[in-house]
Amino acid sequence: MHPQEWMSVESPGLYCKPADIYIDPMQPVAQAIVTHGHADHARSGHDTVYASDDTIAIMHTRYGEEMAKNTHGLAMGEIKQFGKKDDPVLISLHPAGHILGSCQVRIEYRHQVLVISGDYKRRPDPTCDLFEILPCDVFITEATFALPVFRHPPIEHEIAKLLSSVAVFPDRCHLIGAYALGKCQRVILGLRNAGYSKPIYLHGALIKLCNLYQSRGIDLGELLPVSDVDDKKLLAGEIVIAPPSALADRWSRSLPKLRTVMASGWMQIRARARQRLVELPLIISDHCDWPELLQTIEEVNPQEVWVTHGREDALVHQSTKMGYTTKALRLIGYDDEDETG
Amino acid sequence: MQAFSNLLEQLYYTSSHNAKAALIIDYLRNTPDPDRGWAIAAIAGTLRFDFFKRNTIKQLILERVDPVLFDLSYDYVGEMSETVAHLWPDSHQHNRPLPSLGELVEQFTHASRQAIPDMLIDHLNSMNAAQRWALIKLGTRGLRVGVSARSVKQILARYGDKPVAEIERLWHGIAPPYIELLAWLEGKAAPPDISNKITFSPVMLSHPLSLEEVLPWQGERWQIEHKFDGIRVQLVIKGAEKALFSRNADDISHTFPDLLEQVSVDAVVDGELLVMHGVDVAPFNDLQQRLNKKKPTKKLMETHPAGLVAYDILELENRSLVDLPLEKRRTYLLDWVKRQNTSRVQLSDILPADSESELRSLHQHASDNLAVEGLMLKRVDSIYTPGRPKGQWFKWKREPKLVDAVIMYAQRGHGKRSSYYSDFTFGAWQGETLLPIGKAYSGFTDEELKKLDNWVRRNSIGRFGPVREVKKELVVEVAFDAVHPSSRHKSGVAMRFPRINRIRWDKPANEADTLENVVGLIET
Numbered sequence: 001m002h003p004q005e006w007m008s009v010e011s012p013g014l015y016c017k018p019a020d021i022y023i024d025p026m027q028p029v030a031q032a033i034v035t036h037g038h039a040d041h042a043r044s045g046h047d048t049v050y051a052s053d054d055t056i057a058i059m060h061t062r063y064g065e066e067m068a069k070n071t072h073g074l075a076m077g078e079i080k081q082f083g084k085k086d087d088p089v090l091i092s093l094h095p096a097g098h099i100l101g102s103c104q105v106r107i108e109y110r111h112q113v114l115v116i117s118g119d120y121k122r123r124p125d126p127t128c129d130l131f132e133i134l135p136c137d138v139f140i141t142e143a144t145f146a147l148p149v150f151r152h153p154p155i156e157h158e159i160a161k162l163l164s165s166v167a168v169f170p171d172r173c174h175l176i177g178a179y180a181l182g183k184c185q186r187v188i189l190g191l192r193n194a195g196y197s198k199p200i201y202l203h204g205a206l207i208k209l210c211n212l213y214q215s216r217g218i219d220l221g222e223l224l225p226v227s228d229v230d231d232k233k234l235l236a237g238e239i240v241i242a243p244p245s246a247l248a249d250r251w252s253r254s255l256p257k258l259r260t261v262m263a264s265g266w267m268q269i270r271a272r273a274r275q276r277l278v279e280l281p282l283i284i285s286d287h288c289d290w291p292e293l294l295q296t297i298e299e300v301n302p303q304e305v306w307v308t309h310g311r312e313d314a315l316v317h318q319s320t321k322m323g324y325t326t327k328a329l330r331l332i333g334y335d336d337e338d339e340t341g
Numbered sequence: 342m343q344a345f346s347n348l349l350e351q352l353y354y355t356s357s358h359n360a361k362a363a364l365i366i367d368y369l370r371n372t373p374d375p376d377r378g379w380a381i382a383a384i385a386g387t388l389r390f391d392f393f394k395r396n397t398i399k400q401l402i403l404e405r406v407d408p409v410l411f412d413l414s415y416d417y418v419g420e421m422s423e424t425v426a427h428l429w430p431d432s433h434q435h436n437r438p439l440p441s442l443g444e445l446v447e448q449f450t451h452a453s454r455q456a457i458p459d460m461l462i463d464h465l466n467s468m469n470a471a472q473r474w475a476l477i478k479l480g481t482r483g484l485r486v487g488v489s490a491r492s493v494k495q496i497l498a499r500y501g502d503k504p505v506a507e508i509e510r511l512w513h514g515i516a517p518p519y520i521e522l523l524a525w526l527e528g529k530a531a532p533p534d535i536s537n538k539i540t541f542s543p544v545m546l547s548h549p550l551s552l553e554e555v556l557p558w559q560g561e562r563w564q565i566e567h568k569f570d571g572i573r574v575q576l577v578i579k580g581a582e583k584a585l586f587s588r589n590a591d592d593i594s595h596t597f598p599d600l601l602e603q604v605s606v607d608a609v610v611d612g613e614l615l616v617m618h619g620v621d622v623a624p625f626n627d628l629q630q631r632l633n634k635k636k637p638t639k640k641l642m643e644t645h646p647a648g649l650v651a652y653d654i655l656e657l658e659n660r661s662l663v664d665l666p667l668e669k670r671r672t673y674l675l676d677w678v679k680r681q682n683t684s685r686v687q688l689s690d691i692l693p694a695d696s697e698s699e700l701r702s703l704h705q706h707a708s709d710n711l712a713v714e715g716l717m718l719k720r721v722d723s724i725y726t727p728g729r730p731k732g733q734w735f736k737w738k739r740e741p742k743l744v745d746a747v748i749m750y751a752q753r754g755h756g757k758r759s760s761y762y763s764d765f766t767f768g769a770w771q772g773e774t775l776l777p778i779g780k781a782y783s784g785f786t787d788e789e790l791k792k793l794d795n796w797v798r799r800n801s802i803g804r805f806g807p808v809r810e811v812k813k814e815l816v817v818e819v820a821f822d823a824v825h826p827s828s829r830h831k832s833g834v835a836m837r838f839p840r841i842n843r844i845r846w847d848k849p850a851n852e853a854d855t856l857e858n859v860v861g862l863i864e865t
Binding site: 248250 | 353354355356406407409410413414417418419420423424427428431470474753755759760798806807
């Protein structure tokens, strides 16, 4: 049976009727599958949550142990049966390459397969497994950076920009705005891989999640809370990471000779960077750029492509031109702006 | 070209003026002629022609990118050069050496129109996105990196450790790539020879008056004039050539051809530019219609004719007058004005005041004329000294007008103030609703700014991009010089020089002024 008969967009989000389950619902529901831990996909208050073990750990860290009545950790590729016994819906999670614990959702029902990519990227990321190509009838792709102007440079290139700035401005404190989950840890690992071994200083809002990464075996090196530094002048020449909202806020006033840096895919657009008074934009994204979105559609090679949150128009146009039946799924409430880019 | 592109990239993301100056000075030190002079020209906006047209760029990109995707991208990015820079297909020829800035200028200057597209394609192919952006900005003269022509002159002065007035004096007599100028700044050559060129002479400025400085009043020592509410200009006539400069040495001749074609007799004249109907001088709002219009329409020039109220003269028929006292210069000025065959030039009248009370009364009535914003007091023995010499010239503005308005929105400032909410939009009541009537970002002390910032953060109720909407509870006393009717604002009024005079922490918002009160302050 065609997925459009059994998948629909309801007010809490994407809904699979025969399994009675929502994917990344925005409001509390009875059964939810959560693709990854970003706040616009993972909400608290559901009765039962199915997700990867890492995602459940992230949700516990963010929302506390009471974030859902029941949680079920699913291993990558493990098939879980929903719906009626004689008319089952088979659901499994597969790596999406977006952040720690991020998954695609594969749903098979009455001989048709639908894959929900969640947020994903194709570049290697030491904190998660590579995106897996899953053959399917309908592929639901995100479209965060779905315009041909978006072409992300290699992360090594952007980290080199940062380190060269630290060398040129040794008396300035480099404050990097980076989303607390995923981007922050990726920037830290990028620095470590480039041989930067000094302590990296963190805004209080980033500490719990960095600790979680460390406890799950990802070595981020020496991290120190900014609040533990009594004499803030000592931060001259150091690297500090904070959530983007703290970049030009009161919190940053105590830091010496600030150089504001921001790590985000949006930094490719000059005006975006300048709006935020960013002096050093780093184009580091946890999403696909335009060529990677098109490459993924070709490799998955589904019958149909459905496009969700982001710049749907361009991807719908291009995917149609590539010969795929394509439509835009208007899902509201997903945050495609700064924070998770 | 690499060095130029790097410079632009860094300037673009740097907000402090000092840091920008440091970047430019570093570039000047490390870049050969003529490249660095062309870079200066590109930044200061003194390149004489476009290398290529925006339309050529658009054609080229549409041959390479799906038009639907181009439109969607352009919509999103909001700017043509950057859209094209990102969309241009990467040909991975980045290892090919790029031409220098000087070579680029040379090539585009001498290329035939038919050869330009191919040349452009070739260059864009061998560049990365940042370099493509720099080339397109350079070639279409659309460079905006937050460095004005005025700042460029200041930076050059700093580079050569010379007074900025010297650079301003030379500026309009020299042309890119400024090889002689840079050599002089580096102490390697004499200043460029500008004796046969139309140039700007740095102007003499006044101090705000505090009355005790001119008391006890001795009328015979002072020349009193109206302070007209127009823009200060310098008119230069040298043979067939004529130019009009703003007081910051920007050449604004093209904006006011109607005035320039009427004046004659070689001279350098200091005066106020205004819209004038014969001898009747119109208020600033009328002049506003003429400002920043590079090519004014014939109709606009008829309805809003530009004129000059002349008040000083620096040079007449090749004789420099700056070392003469003001009262002597005045006789030469009279002579020059008499020889004009047009009513577009009027002499600034001398107003008599034999006693302090007469002086005060003059000040009180000065603004009965809407085109006048106060008095000028100049010592009759003052010689024409560029800059702001002490005790020579004073401006005595009329008392500002005041309204109590309610803060509606706040925005972060720039530079040092980037973490503070320091730009405020305020409104007046129309019935139960507030309508924005103006914006102010000055008038308060640093201490008050901290309090305002704190208040905004605690009383924020919404966000529109960088703008915060606040609870409509805080009243400020706004001072301003005048208010005019305006069809561009929903409230129908536009204020001149609004600033925050006082913060009325105590005053309830519903007691702030009504829009009707504000409209009542419009003078007609």
